[in-house]
Amino acid sequence: MEEQEKASIPDGPQLSAEIRKPRPKKVAELPILERRNWLIHLHYIRKDYETCKTIIKEQLQETQGMCEYAIYVQALIFRLEGKIQESLELFQTCAILNPQNLDNLKQVARSLFLLGKHKSAIEVYNEAARLNEKDWEIEHNLGVCYMYLKDFEKAKEHLNCALQHSKHDLSFVMLGKVHLLDGNVEEAIEVYKKAVEFSPENAELLTTLGLQYLQLGLYQKAFEHLGNALTYDSNNYKAILAAGSMMQTHSDFDVALSKYRVAAHSSPESPPLWNNIGMCFFGKKKYVAAISCLKRANYLAPFDWKILYNLGLVHLTMQQFASAFHFLSAAISLHPKMGELYMLLAVALTNLEDPDNAKRSYEQAVALDQSNPLVNLNYSILLYNQGDKKRALNQYQEMEKKVNKLKDSSNTIEFDPELVDMAQKIGAALQVGENLVWTKPAKDSKSKQRSASAGKPSSTQQPLGSNQALGQAMSSAAGYSKNIQLSTDRCSAQLQKPPSLPLEPEPGAEDITSQGEPERDKRHEKR
Amino acid sequence: MDPLFMACSYFRRRKFQLCAEICTALLEKNPYDQAAWSLKTRALTEMVYVDEVDIDQEGIAEVILDDNAIAQIARPGTSLKHPTTSQAGGPSPAVRPMSQAGRPISGFVRPGTSSGRPGTMEQAIKTPRTASTARPVTSASGRYVRLGTASMLTNPDGPFIHLSRLNISKYAGKPYLAKTLFEYIFHHENDVKSVSLFHQYFLSFSSIKLFNLAALATEHSQFKDWWWKVQLGKCYYRLGLHREAEKQFKSALKQQEMVDIFLYLSKVYIRLDQPLTVLVLLKEGLDHFPGEVTLLTGIARIHDEMNDIVSATEYYKDVLKQDNTNVEAIACIGSNHFYSDQPEIALRFYRRLLQMGVYNCQLFNNLGLCCFYAQQYDLTLSSFERALSLAVNDEEVADVWYNLGHIAVGIGDMTLAYQCFKLALANNNDHAEAYNNLAVLEMRKGHHEQAKGFLQTAASLAPHMYEPHYNFAALSDKVGDLQSSYVAAQKSAAAFPEHVNTRQLIKQLQQHFSML
Helix, strand or coil: CHHHHHHHHHHCCCCCCCCCCCCCCCCCCCCCCCCCHHHHHHHHHCCCHHHHHHHHHHHHHHHCCCCHHHHHHHHHHHHHCCCHHHHHHHHHHHHHHCCCCHHHHHHHHHHHHHCCCHHHHHHHHHHHHHHCCCCHHHHHHHHHHHHHCCCHHHHHHHHHHHHHHCCCHHHHHHHHHHHHHCCCHHHHHHHHHHHHHHCCCCHHHHHHHHHHHHHHCCHHHHHHHHHHHHHHCCCCHHHHHHHHHHHHHCCCHHHHHHHHHHHHHHCCCCHHHHHHHHHHHHHCCCHHHHHHHHHHHHHHCCCCHHHHHHHHHHHHHCCCHHHHHHHHHHHHHHCCCCHHHHHHHHHHHHHCCCHHHHHHHHHHHHHHCCCCHHHHHHHHHHHHHHCCHHHHHHHHHHHHHHHHHHHHHCCCCCCCHHHHHHHHHHHHHHCCCCCCCCCCCCHHHHHHHHHHHHHCCHHHHHHHHHHHHHHHHHHHHHHHHHHHHHHHHHCHHHHHCHHHHHHCHHHHHHHHHHHHHHHHHHHHHHC | CCHHHHHHHHHHCCCHHHHHHHHHHHHHHCCCCHHHHHHHHHHHHHHCCCCCCCCCCCCHHHHHCCCCCCCCCCCCCCCCCCCCCCCCCCCCCCCCCECCCCCECCCCCCCCCCCCCCCCHHHHHHHHHHCCCCCCCCCCHHHHHHHHHHHHHHCCCCCCCCHHHCCHHHHHCCHHHHHHHHHHHHHHHHHHHHCCCCHHHHHHHHHHHHHHHHHHHHHHCCCCCHHHHHHHHHHHHHHCCHHHHHHHHHHHHHHCCCHHHHHHHHHHHHHCCCHHHHHHHHHHHHHHCCCCHHHHHHHHHHHHHCCCHHHHHHHHHHHHHHCCCCHHHHHHHHHHHHHCCCHHHHHHHHHHHHHCCCCCHHHHHHHHHHHHHCCCHHHHHHHHHHHHHHCCCHHHHHHHHHHHHHHHHHCCCHHHHHHHHHHHHHHCCCCHHHHHHHHHHHHHHCCHHHHHHHHHHHHHHCCCCHHHHHHHHHHHHHHCCHHHHHHHHHHHHHHCCCCHHHHHHHHHHHHHHHCC
């Protein structure tokens, strides 16, 4: 832009010759319109906006507002100050002064985009595209506008076009985002892969790719990319959180905690961070610390059901079933479509000696859950303890089905040994253990178990049942912390809104304060 | 029985009305009875006595036109006006809500200390309307008016002493009369005048009288009576001559060390905006009077105002060691524990207040909150119920409903939460926090326009809160309206500079703007 202006300077030297008298003769006489463009430019690129503005003002007065470059820079400064509306008006003036200049049109469109008027922005961009077909910027911005208008197909088209014109990190990021919004994870990963190839040192891109892999369950690759991200930017909050949660999954709690310490320094009010720290403590069996961390997380983000889920879990472990019930029911009302929540609720209810409601809750859990054998196993145990062997058997068979399905879908899957153990016991108690899906146990051991459990029926099973649930709960907690990263990067804006709530105790405090007043008066009266 | 003896006895038993009546009868018989006159003066004074040490309500004029502060642009950490924003070890504004002046909310409202000086005229005028804890708009006379009317009722047939007819130099020579007369004028007459429109004029008028009296008396005692120096200092203070007041108090302190003088002197320094000097002074006072509760409380208050919550708590604990029924200390420590994730301990402090007989809406409200966060679910709702039944005005009711709304959020019942916040607004239309939270709930439902409306209301009602600004910025950013987002984010950053998300948002927006 500036260069264009300078290039245009030699065009009109004839105008100014007689007007500029006070100047010494040896200074080259410049055309009045662009006379001080170089000075404006110099101040602008030095970020000396105040001086810049005064010069622009003088210049515009002299030229009666005809100096295009001065208006252009003034508009840029306005935009930097956040006054988009004013800057839009100035850019429009520019566009009127010089309709052939592509930059003016682009800036008008950009201002419209910044003001959230995406449709008008698209129109102006299309106009600009007529002047220059192969402009990366126009294509890219068109794509972004379409993304905001939720027209993903067109957005993809334009972004791909932009990438063909010139490769740029921003376009990659946006294209990946569009794919994600469209629900197309594989495509998104492809895009991010290309992006990482193009600029291998961009920590943001590396982190995003790592998170995508994490979501797909490809831990090795995810860890690789996250590690790379951390080497380039050791304070990257998202990468730290994701890497920490992966370490948590592998029970490497101390290392994870040390990672979190770094993150806590830069963002002390992040709910997911506190949640993960809490779960680290939980893994280290420091339950009180875990509860206080989780509670802080919940205080900062009262709408996050995952934190409530974890709180419920920890309280179940602490055998504080009433509290667990409250947290779980809160989690359910925030996120009603998850079977495991109902299962945990049922476990809490069982321990609160309310088997009827526990059964109802299990029914709900079974109805909602598709793949988790634990739900059926726990339900079966409850039914067995209640003496309803027939339905217990039903549930047991359901569980077997689920286990078989899981085994078919992937060979590498490993079941929690506690779960296997428990399933064997209940199977034995129900006398159906013969053709079990667990291949390992030999016949004799099973028969032994059967006799044992037949001998002392429900007394041993009740406590075991609750343990069982907890075993699973822990693993789901780990799985949960994996989820949370996704929530951090995607809806960070939304997660952050809840902090507004912490205000809550304020009236409390205020109140005490106002209580102080009567108190003070009393003192005076006494004297 | 000798009526004068009766009067003395009544006076000792603090039955001032009866005492004054007997004295009046005596004076009718013998108008020159100095003993009766003096006793009546004292009785009338006692009726309206207010501890000078504690009242310190600055009027709007004093606040705005304040040129007493020594340094107008003080270095951080040396002024009450600009306390250090990042406190060491204290909870951040994301956890502990802020008051109007941008300091963490305190556990106890005190005159003049609950909110700092507002920066602008606009803010100062707005203050009392948006927060029930702030000082009144009217000038310092508010308190005096109340007391003044009280004293008017006691003597319907005109004033006991006509100030204008008083021959001050005569009384100044009689020390036993002068002291009572002085106190009478200081506490009693002053107030009567201030009822009228000509408050300021009369205030200065009677102060000049006082001042003359005190000055003459000081001369008569050959500058050896510390009591007169203190009184002279008090007069100077009331006239706004802080430097002279300081001189008098200091000289009195040299003659006689008294707790009161330390407190008066610290008041002067607070008015001069010299918190560090106050701390030094009060600590010096503690050397002479170890364990004196008022001095300890003074230190704790200064720390509290300087955002140094940790040291404030330490001093409040010291206070409790000396006087384990100090309400202010218990309340402050309790709220501090509450905001540092220890609701169980806070509960213990509030329970202590309950045991001491404090029985009001605020206490039950706090008990309810602590119970909820300490998971004593059975007590939560009953506490709030009692708080509602004890609430005396709409603001209190609104606060209780607001907190109930948080409980509802805590148990995940969004409908109930919505209703609670609405009820809070029904009771107090200026409840900015409730507006903000309603906006968050609307946002969750996807009603962006309504949410925006609520947020704008909240932001205009309470510009000191960062939440509505940030929420508005985040919302506008999501919709794509970057200009409003940027403006709101800047406001949020001004209210809470360390907020990570705001900073990230601003950075992101600036990138947008600077991109060519």
